[in-house]
């Protein structure tokens with residue numbers, strides 16, 4: 504069984520020899536290559552929660568009185584984060600947790616994801632609020648794609664969806680009175696995003712998933728920023744979290760995929776490389792903070808004359824009115 508688990512999640516078979524580094528149990532299920540630790544299921548789960556706790560305190564991500572909106576897509580990362588934060592939140596009686604999910608209106612795909620999110624949030628006893636592109640922007644993602652607006656603008660559905668989803672999450676967070684948004688971006692996601700910006704020649708980099716306050720801003724934090732993706736996959740599997748594994752029909756990871764493949768194979772050869780990359784990149788980024796001002800249309804902080812979300816929303820509406 505352990506071998507099957509290890510194989511399915513890509514964890515090393517070295518897990519099946521030796522005993523748990525923490526409790527001595529023979530039932531080792533995970534081998535952490537970058538640290539050399541062997542973990543039984545109980546110690547693995549505990550270490551995932553402990554690392555999120557340490558991440559929150561290291562970067563000062565959450566306050567004891569926060570109302571935390573967890574952005575939930577219905578995928579393994581966000582449902583795992585919801586479970587771990589619900590465990591941590593028990594120790595903070597003045598904090599509260601709410602899940603928010605954005606329905607961009609992709610038939611079948613999104614309905615399935617929302618079903619997983621609803622079922623799991625209910626199981627954890629956490630309220631889940633839905634907000635749709637249709638109510639916010641007046642069009643679904645599918646309608647916008649079919650109108651031909653994005654093609655005209657030279658934008659991929661994924662790009663548009665990402666930008667509009669981000670804004671929708673902020674608006675949903677405001678509606679539920681959240682003081683902070685927690686997203687499920689992992690160590691891998693964050694390093695990929697930084698490198699993507701480097702290869703795009705975009706020097707206007709801001710730290711991803713660190714708490715930045717400002718007037719009228721709902722800060723976004725990433726409590727998984729020190730957790731490798733493969734450990735989240737293993738956690739979801741180990742805890743039988745029901746998640747949507749199917750890819751979005753519009754998914755185009757054209758630029759991100761080669762970077763992900765490179766980072767995954769590099770980390771495989773040099774365990775710990777992702778942590779080193781995160782530290783180095785963030786030292787460089789924080790040395791040169793980008794000046795931001797509120798978007799004149801929606802008030803969100805931006806480095807552009809008007810924010811990207813408002814620009815895209817307006818362009819699609821203009822196109823659809825024609």
Ligand SMILES: [Zn+2]
Nearest residue numbers: 523526543546
């Ligand atoms: Zn153990």
Ligand SMILES: [Zn+2]
Nearest residue numbers: 798801810813
């Ligand atoms: Zn705006």
